[in-house]
Amino acid sequence: MGRDPLADSAAHADVRVEDYVRADGTIAIPDGITLTSFLDRNRAIYGDQPSYRFLDYSSDADGRVVELSWNGLWSRVCAVGARLQQLTAPGDRVAILAPQGVDYVAAFFAAIHAGTVAVPLFAPSLAGQNERLSAVLADAKPTVVLTTSGAAESVRKVLKSIAAAERPRVIAVDALPDSVAEMFSTPTLGTDDVAYLQYTSGSTRTPAGVQITHRNVCTNVIQMILAGELDMSIRSVSWLPLYHDMGLIMIMFPALCGGHITLMDPMAFVRRPYRWIKQLGIEAAHGRTFAAAPNFAYELAAERGLPPQGETLNLTNVVTLLNGSEPVTLTSIEKFTTAFAPYGLPATAIKPSYGMAEATLSVASIAPSAAARARHFDREQLSAGRAVTVDAAAPGAVEHVSCGNAIPNQWVVITDGDGNEVPEGTVGEIWLHGNNVGHGYFGRTDETERVFGNKLQTRLETDSHATGVAENGYWLATGDLGTYVDGELYLTGRIKDLVILDGTNHYPTDIETTVSLASPAVRAGYVAAFSVPGERGEQLVIVAERAAGAGRVEPATVVDAVRAAVSRLHQVRIADFRFVAAGTIPRTTSGKLARSACRNEYLAGKFDRYATA
Known part of the structure; x- marks a missing residue:
């Protein structure tokens, strides 16, 4: 194997954390710095070396490699940016409705580099989320939607619900020739200008677009580097959705610092967790590596992500694995750490965040x-x-x-x-x-x-x-x-999630954990606890999904076990318990339990057929 150019510290001599941190420790992003400030610099340094790499498992079990070099990324960004400048005014919103991949990355940075405000969303193929997608589009009111040729038809179907006069133009970024880049005109971007709208996951309310500025992002990347003692050029592997805040921040590191990241689709990880683990080992062979994932991913990887017998795996250089986005449990962390300790994973790798x-x-x-x-x-x-x-x-x-x-x-x-x-x-x-x-x-x-x-x-x-x-x-x-x-x-x-019964506060996550542990027939992590109005005040309702293989379990035994556990540990009575099929409880696009939506569906009678004694 030849020398790894990305490991050459000399190549990063002009990108130093110290340039953005004052003597007193204050992070100070100089005026004029933007999210796309360094793309051309990275192109000049790295040229045809890979910038963003995507492993496509949809047609290849081993993952077909699709990558953009820094030269290629720059050409894509400028070409898409030039087309956007023909159709938009500075500050217009540009939505990205594309599948996970390098085209998504190029579209996102192109929207920002063109002087518009990017709105990272998802392709309409995401099951059960078209209602949310329509709500966000109605809120953001984009002038243009960026997608791919393969997703364009489904995107246009979703946009038909928008009045023709207000309907955004659709651009397939992979269909634009790079020659269009010659028409790009570099706009004047301010460090405090809004770079993109990050829509909240909507776990407790209607999604809202958070206005994230260039300074916000640059500051947070430097904060994460300092907090984790990370290298500016540290490598990473991510399957996180690019429309989610955690997934989006992962692609900021290469853009601002150089370096390299390997991406994959979330479902590629869920179906075979070892794909993520394997790639972490491959990247770690070149130096310090980090990643991020919600808590469930570590438990899933511990259970189903061990390497096949005889396959080599070295995780010694996987130094930081952020664990956040949902309640963190020590059990999941310990399972993961124990499972991969034989492969060199440091005991301190997982960082609850x-x-x-x-x-x-x-x-x-x-x-x-x-x-x-x-x-x-x-x-x-x-x-x-x-x-x-x-x-x-x-x-x-x-x-x-x-x-x-x-x-x-x-x-x-x-x-x-x-x-x-x-x-x-x-x-x-x-x-x-x-x-x-x-x-x-x-x-x-x-x-x-x-x-x-x-x-x-x-x-x-x-x-x-x-x-x-x-x-x-x-x-x-x-x-x-x-x-x-x-x-x-x-x-x-x-x-907003607190369950208040007889004047006492109860944390739903606490009750949900009790329910999950009460019976092996309950699918752990797929339980919703909330209160609804009753004749004598608020009363507790539990909606729980069946675990795999629990289809023949008598519901009455599960109900009895759950009621007894909640009564014993929380001193409250369950007014209603619904034992539902797997996949029934609504979740947000980032995978979080949507208790508010679950409560609304319960009140609307959507779980009535699951009524238990």
Whole structure:
């Protein structure tokens, strides 16, 4: 094997983290820097070396390699950008409705480089999500939709619901000749201009477009590099959807820093998790490698992603695996770490993390040298808003995994309902401040003010987590509940998801875990707990999916086991339990449990045929 050019540090001499970090540690992105500032520089350095590489498993079990060189990417970006400039005005929205792949990457950066605002979405082939797609298109009102030749027909079908006068033009990016690039006119882009709209997953409400600026993204990438002690040219492998905040941030690293990333389709991973693991090993052979995935992926990989007998796998250089986007469990982390330790995976590789679209992505994570760990809190005290540490074997002990500390130049405080910072051990709403926090929701002035325009009323006199933020600084109210214990951040739930029964708060994730463990017939992680109005106030409803192979299990035995477990551990009665088929509970496009949507479907009677005694 020849020398790996991407491992040559000399090639990266002009891209240094130090250029964006002041002596006092403050991250400062110079004015004029944009998401596409370095694409031409990368082309000049790397030329015909690969930039973005996609493994297509749809027609080849081994993954057909489709890649763009840096020269090829630059030509695509300029060609698509030139066509966009003929059809749009600066600031117009341009939606990407394309399949996962290098064409998606080129379309996304072309929309930004042309001076428009990219709206990363998904091809209409994504099962069960056309209603959400239509809602987002109605909200963003794009002038142009970028897609591929293969997806163009399905895209046009979706767009037929839009009035002809407002219907966006459709461009198949793979059909444009590179010669069009000669007509591209470099626009003047500002670092604080909006680069793209990141639509929230919609797990608790209608999706909203977070306005992410060039400064937001550049700041968050530098924050992640500093927090994880990553190399600027670190390699990566990602199957995460490119319309999701976690998947999108992964393609920013090569664009801003050079380097290399291998992409694959989410379903390619779900069907054969070893595909992801194998590629991590291949990239790790060239140096330090990192990746990111939601919690379920690590459990799935541990169960179904081990290498075939006799196949070589070395994960020694897989130094960082971010775990976020959904509740993190120590059980999943331990399963994954144990499964791949024989192949050199460091015990500290998995990093439980906290992030959200409104903050571009990353907010907090554990230290590079730290291993994932959890604490157990008393359930009754937690319901009362206090995090009291107890032994794991104590009655009512609830496990919560530490998310570590805020990443550099990110401030995270816990507040009460009146905007006052609360001390350690107190559960409250998480508020954020930093240059990675987006500029509000597109077209939603009132909601932007309510969510992004908050000010702390009081700060703690000692050990305040707001130190360094101006007194009149604005804070993002996340809607998430959390607490600090021994200086580390723990997430406990979401305000809108709280189940309040007889005046007592219950965390749905806690109840859902109990249900999952109550019977092997319940599909773990596919349980929704929520409350609905009853004759005597709010009452608890559980919707749970059947586990594989549980089709012949008598529902009554499952119901009895679940009711008994919830009554014993939470001292509440289940008013209604629905034991549904796998795939019935609605989930967001990022795979999160959509409790709000599930509750709405329950109230609409969609689960009536699953009624149990």
